[in-house]
Amino acid sequence: MMTASLSSKADQPSSTHSPLQPLSLQKGQLTPSQIVQIGKTTLETHIGSVLIVTDDNQVLYVTESLPGRLKALTETGKDGSFTTQEINFICQVLKQSRDRFPSQNWAIEFDIFTKDAISLRIRSRWLKLEGIDRPCILLIVEDRQQFIQDMVLDEVQDWGLTAREREVWLLHRDGYTYKQIAAKLYITLNTVKKHMRSIHAKRKVQAEPS
Structure with missing residues (x-):
């Protein structure tokens, strides 16, 4: 398709x-x-x-x-x-x-x-x-917002994300840049990058065949 x-x-x-x-x-x-x-x-x-x-x-x-x-x-x-x-x-x-x-x-x-x-x-x-x-x-x-929230909720459960990772991932899914996420959540840019690395690592583990 x-x-x-x-x-x-x-x-x-x-x-x-x-x-x-x-x-x-x-x-x-x-x-x-x-x-x-x-x-x-x-x-x-x-x-x-x-x-x-x-x-x-x-x-x-x-x-x-x-x-x-x-x-x-x-x-x-x-x-x-x-x-x-x-x-x-x-x-x-x-x-x-x-x-x-x-x-x-x-x-x-x-x-x-x-x-x-x-x-x-x-x-x-x-x-x-x-x-x-x-x-x-x-x-x-x-x-659109409800669609993104529901999609992220499923991903949070599937990947075992923390509460903070969920907040970061939701904004990322909604099109925010790393800098915008940092400003929105009052955290540093490096912290955003750290959370995103953790999210992608968990995502990769979930995608691997058991």
């Missing part, structure tokens, strides 16, 4: 693909077998909201939490439908990637930062559903 990570809309591609039509919570419903195929835990995640569309822009599934999570990015119609340039953009990128490299199965992660200090992470990938004759796109929209 090929993975691309995007952080802005600055390099939006030109495309002949048409954008998604306004999305509505009234559209689409998955069959029980399709839910099992995707994974019930994915659709019921408390962190992420889910959208599934076909490559010709037919909406198959929208979780009720999606409009609220995308509130800062959407334009809402009188009928309750909503549109977002970011969702359209990601679908366009996936389609272009497939057109250019049809043998690869692409996945894209897209971080969005709004003027209201809201940070979202959108994960997307191609999906083949039984009973649907067209390729589908699965998009999971998550609170």
